[in-house]
């Protein structure tokens with residue numbers, strides 16, 4: 001926010017005779033994994049500029065470039081501040097939807113409602129729309145948290161503490177969801193994971209990327225490691241060195257040697273689950289749906305647990321194989337196979 005103003009200040013301070021500048025704001029709305037599609041078929045293009053003849057000429061020139069492949073109605077022109085704030089606001093409101101549905105997932109588990117059904121019922125209302133309502137272990141990625149923090153900071157600077165607290169709560173709810181999921185794993189595994197072998201499937205913040213920035217997998221692994229678990233991790237795209245780097249960083253541990261001894265990273269999922277007590281799904285990779293879970297069940301310690309933090313697996317089929325299945329926003333208590341989270345006495 002206010003980047004255009006800063007850039008203009010720098011350029012003006014280094015003014016060369018006969019050289020004129022106009023600064024435009026043209027926020028990027030490309031998401032990782034779908035960047036080219038987002039570029040070729042954007043929902044909208046936003047161009048902010050100054051309300052002066054030169055500013056207008058600069059806006060028109062950039063519009064002309066986009067008009068080569070984007071319909072005119074989808075190109076919005078605004079003043080510079082509106083454009084800059086819209087970028088933050090779009091990400092903040094998307095993150096807010098995820099935190100809202102995640103907060104309701106906790107209510108679903110406590111009441112017997114099902115979060116996917118609730119999300120569907122909400123999403124079919126055209127006033128809301130169906131997107132960004134998938135409950136999960138929490139949101140991640142480089143953009144949402146950064147833009148929310150940026151917005152909170154701006155609100156505090158503007159002496160708008162209520163607004164700052166409102167957006168801060170979206171981040172707090174995300175932290176709560178990550179921690180809630182991690183605690184659920186511990187409680188279901190008889191209130192201790194000390195020396196238990198746990199397989200973590202997926203480490204990236206979402207599928208189709210190797211990016212681990214702000215990934216919920218780091219929070220989940222951190223809690224499990226602090227509780228003494230041994231982790232066996234597999235992700236199809238994330239480099240082994242990146243995972244070890246993330247888990248040994250000062251933000252995660254003050255004892256990197258202990259982490260190195262407690263974490264093994266695998267290049268195939270079947271080796272990662274071998275002889276483990278539980279599987280924790282942290283990323284919604286498509287290939288996890290296709291795994292041979294019968295084979296996996298036989299290679300695991302019993303009772304065998306699956307914690308589906310992304311709601312991507314066929315829970316009924318897994319229960320029929322003998323797994324204890326725990327997921328987000330839904331009580332699974334069929335057949336007595338499940339020791340569901342709520343039925344375990346809390347300490």
Ligand SMILES: NC(=O)c1ccc[n+]([C@@H]2O[C@H](COP(=O)([O-])OP(=O)(O)OC[C@H]3O[C@@H](n4cnc5c(N)ncnc54)[C@H](O)[C@@H]3O)[C@@H](O)[C@H]2O)c1
Nearest residue numbers: 028029030031032098131132133134139140141143205206
């Ligand atoms: N990634 C970049 O480099 C970049 C750069 C500039 C702007 N942006 C903007 O930031 C936004 C975020 O980009 P991103 O790359 O982090 O990807 P993203 O928006 O796809 O994912 C962000 C988070 O939202 C979650 N999520 C995605 N779809 C969801 C759904 N349907 N229900 C619930 N949760 C869902 C993901 O799991 C992830 O944790 C983009 O929309 C884009 O406008 C991104």
